[in-house]
Amino acid sequence: MIVVTVNDRLGTKAQIPAFPSDLVSQFKIMVAMKVGREPHEILLKRQGERPFKDQLSLADYGVSNGVQLDLEVDAGD
Amino acid sequence: MDAASIEEINKVRRAMGMKPLPVPGAVDQPRGGTPQQDADAASTLETREAAAYDNFRKVREAEEAKKKREERAAAIKKARDKAQRFAPLAGKGLADLDEDDNLDAKSWLKTQKKRQKKIDAALKLEEEKAAAQAAAQHTADDLEGVKVAHDVTSFLDGDEQILTLKDTGVLENEEEGDELENLELREQEILQERLDFKKKKPLYDPNDIDETGEHTILSKYDEDIDGKKKKAFTLAGAGTSIELADILNAPVQKRKNQTVDLDMLGMPRFHIAQPDLTLTNARIDDAPPPTSDYLDASEIKVKKPKKKSKSTRQRRADDDDVLFTGDEPVAVDAEEMDLDSGPVTYTKKRKVFDDNLLDDEDLQTSLALQRKDALKKRKKTRPEDIARLLREEADESSEPDVKLGGLVIDEISEFVNGLQVERAEDKKAPNPKAGQAVTAMEADSSGEDEEMKDADIKQESRETSLLPDLPTGVEGEKLVDQGMGATLALLKDRQLIEDQNGGELNEKFRQKQKFLAELHRRMALFDDETRNQRERDRASGRLDKMSIREREDWQRHQNTIREQHHSKVMDQLFREGYRPNVELRYTDADGRSLDAKEAFKELSHQFHGKGSGKGKTDKRLKKLAEEKKRMAQSMLDASQNVGLGTAASHQGKKRKEAGVRLA
Numbered sequence: 001m002i003v004v005t006v007n008d009r010l011g012t013k014a015q016i017p018a019f020p021s022d023l024v025s026q027f028k029i030m031v032a033m034k035v036g037r038e039p040h041e042i043l044l045k046r047q048g049e050r051p052f053k054d055q056l057s058l059a060d061y062g063v064s065n066g067v068q069l070d071l072e073v074d075a076g077d
Numbered sequence: 078m079d080a081a082s083i084e085e086i087n088k089v090r091r092a093m094g095m096k097p098l099p100v101p102g103a104v105d106q107p108r109g110g111t112p113q114q115d116a117d118a119a120s121t122l123e124t125r126e127a128a129a130y131d132n133f134r135k136v137r138e139a140e141e142a143k144k145k146r147e148e149r150a151a152a153i154k155k156a157r158d159k160a161q162r163f164a165p166l167a168g169k170g171l172a173d174l175d176e177d178d179n180l181d182a183k184s185w186l187k188t189q190k191k192r193q194k195k196i197d198a199a200l201k202l203e204e205e206k207a208a209a210q211a212a213a214q215h216t217a218d219d220l221e222g223v224k225v226a227h228d229v230t231s232f233l234d235g236d237e238q239i240l241t242l243k244d245t246g247v248l249e250n251e252e253e254g255d256e257l258e259n260l261e262l263r264e265q266e267i268l269q270e271r272l273d274f275k276k277k278k279p280l281y282d283p284n285d286i287d288e289t290g291e292h293t294i295l296s297k298y299d300e301d302i303d304g305k306k307k308k309a310f311t312l313a314g315a316g317t318s319i320e321l322a323d324i325l326n327a328p329v330q331k332r333k334n335q336t337v338d339l340d341m342l343g344m345p346r347f348h349i350a351q352p353d354l355t356l357t358n359a360r361i362d363d364a365p366p367p368t369s370d371y372l373d374a375s376e377i378k379v380k381k382p383k384k385k386s387k388s389t390r391q392r393r394a395d396d397d398d399v400l401f402t403g404d405e406p407v408a409v410d411a412e413e414m415d416l417d418s419g420p421v422t423y424t425k426k427r428k429v430f431d432d433n434l435l436d437d438e439d440l441q442t443s444l445a446l447q448r449k450d451a452l453k454k455r456k457k458t459r460p461e462d463i464a465r466l467l468r469e470e471a472d473e474s475s476e477p478d479v480k481l482g483g484l485v486i487d488e489i490s491e492f493v494n495g496l497q498v499e500r501a502e503d504k505k506a507p508n509p510k511a512g513q514a515v516t517a518m519e520a521d522s523s524g525e526d527e528e529m530k531d532a533d534i535k536q537e538s539r540e541t542s543l544l545p546d547l548p549t550g551v552e553g554e555k556l557v558d559q560g561m562g563a564t565l566a567l568l569k570d571r572q573l574i575e576d577q578n579g580g581e582l583n584e585k586f587r588q589k590q591k592f593l594a595e596l597h598r599r600m601a602l603f604d605d606e607t608r609n610q611r612e613r614d615r616a617s618g619r620l621d622k623m624s625i626r627e628r629e630d631w632q633r634h635q636n637t638i639r640e641q642h643h644s645k646v647m648d649q650l651f652r653e654g655y656r657p658n659v660e661l662r663y664t665d666a667d668g669r670s671l672d673a674k675e676a677f678k679e680l681s682h683q684f685h686g687k688g689s690g691k692g693k694t695d696k697r698l699k700k701l702a703e704e705k706k707r708m709a710q711s712m713l714d715a716s717q718n719v720g721l722g723t724a725a726s727h728q729g730k731k732r733k734e735a736g737v738r739l740a
Contacts, residue, residue: 017098021121
């Protein structure tokens with residue numbers, strides 16, 4: 001089990017436990033539960049990199065314990 | 078992360094069908110789940126990570142096992158080596174005594190016979206081998222039939238030359254057999270060849286008469302066609318060449334086209350004296366050098382003249398009767414011999430001289446006299462002599478040359494033959510085209526009559542300027558009497574009219590005509606309708622009921638309605654079918670139609686009240702004049718760049734043919 005920190009740099013910061021094998025889409029649901037936003041509005045990315053794709057797992061992006069991800073609003077584009 | 082929040086999250090995860098997170102406070106899940114994990118091994122990261130240790134261990138075990146195996150194998154090998162090293166050696170040693178040596182004399186004698194036989198057999202075998210080797214030795218006889226790739230004459234020097242097998246591919250000349258060559262000679266030949274190439278010989282050398290008589294037509298290409306003539310000969314039995322003897326014995330050249338040597342005439346004595354004149358070759362080769370104009374000093378006997386008058390008389394006698402002086406035995410001998418062999422045409426030169434020449438002057442005069450005399454005689458006898466010689470030659474050569482018998486063709490006769498044949502062909506078969514058509518070409522090339530015809534043609538063409546019934550001689554030429562299309566094509570060919578896109582124009586014209594017809598039809602229809610309606614109104618008696626004023630009003634009303642309808646219909650018709658063809662035409666003062674550029678120039682000049690300068694105007698006028706001239710010129714006038722000449726050239730260009738007009 002890993003704990004991932006999600007931060008939107010606007011005052012919202014949450015720590016979410018997950019498995020590395022979790023898909024990003026599933027992880028987004030966890031995040032949605034924590035931050036109070038719809039899952040499809042959530043966009044996760046490492047700082048300065050491209051946004052995560054839903055079909056891949058956290059392990060695929062190399063997300064391990066204690067990693068911080070940027071949380072942004074996904075406008076759908 | 079406290080347990081409560083994880084529990085919370087686990088709820089959601091379970092709802093989503095995901096694996097719940099491990100809760101820290103809770104007891105570890107029983108290992109019952111492991112077999113299920115094994116079932117889908119390596120499906121998740123954890124299982125893969127868990128499997129990693131096992132894998133590592135397995136690899137280590139395998140390595141260890143391998144190491145142990147190798148150690149065991151090494152030990153076995155070591156043991157075997159050791160055993161081998163200490164094994165006792167078998168067989169007889171150096172120090173061991175031979176059993177045979179232990180034999181006594183008696184037994185040795187017994188085996189002596191056997192031993193002797195063995196030695197004999199070995200000797201015999203050796204002898205046989207030696208004999209075989211001797212048999213296999215290479216001698217000069219083995220060289221029989223081997224080719225040598227050089228001219229025989231190159232070996233005549235007598236130096237010792239080493240021939241080696243020619244360097245070729247193994248299968249290249251299998252059927253021809255091996256060839257020998259000398260490397261140095263080969264190099265020399267190649268060098269010679271190169272030098273010959275550098276010489277830049279003229280292709281045709283009339284002075285180069287091939288004396289062997291093997292004269293082919295255009296012999297300079299023989300090497301190109303037949304390949305290089307190889308100089309080669311074959312070795313005969315004893316290593317000598319077959320041809321070598323021939324070459325050494327035979328005369329240097331065989332002469333067949335014998336030129337008549339004028340110097341030969343000085344020694345007819347020899348020919349006559351020889352009863353069997355077999356070969357002209359022999360005669361020429363054996364002939365002594367030509368006699369000089371001067372006598373040998375030994376033959377001249379100078380005597381002192383007693384009187385001067387005697388010498389003059391002597392001279393006269395010389396001049397008058399040269400043939401039969403009667404007092405010279407030598408001359409008589411010569412004549413007798415001549416009688417033996419043939420007609421007498423000459424006599425031996427007189428050898429009678431005055432013995433009484435006083436001094437150098439007299440000597441000189443007498444010498445001059447004799448020279449003159451000899452010269453005269455020579456001249457006198459020449460034609461007969463030549464004839465006789467030729468006859469003899471013909472008689473002799475007819476026997477050996479029977480099998481040759483062919484026609485001798487050299488370059489000049491070939492050339493002349495070609496000329497004659499061509500002329501004959503010209504006379505016999507005139508050009509088939511010329512038979513049906515009088516072309517400008519033929520008119521030019523043949524005699525005066527034709528030229529007059531040409532002139533007539535010119536006049537005719539000037540009258541009609543179109544050549545109505547004149548065949549042109551050019552294939553596929555259009556004639557005016559074939560119709561309008563042909564005429565147009567003809568004019569187009571001569572560039573008298575330009576090619577407009579007639580198809581489009583025609584289409585436009587047709588459209589316009591169609592539109593006009595439709596318009597007329599509708600107008601007529603409309604008129605008819607109007608008339609009919611009026612008739613109907615009149616017949617119905619409706620108008621009778623109305624007053625005049627009412628009637629007029631009503632009719633006006635009707636008219637407006639009709640007009641409205643009519644204009645509507647017409648409007649539609651115009652909208653559909655009316656395509657006006659707007660074309661601006663400008664003409665200059667002479668009535669020539671101008672194109673846009675010229676028209677603009679003209680208008681501009683008019684507007685500004687100022688024309689081109691003198692040079693430009695002159696140029697333009699000249700161009701116009703030329704064009705006019707071209708249009709007016711005869712089509713058959715070949716000298717100008719107009720008419721048939723251009724037509725032909727245009728057609729040639731069209732077909733992409735190159736050609737020269739032979740006028």
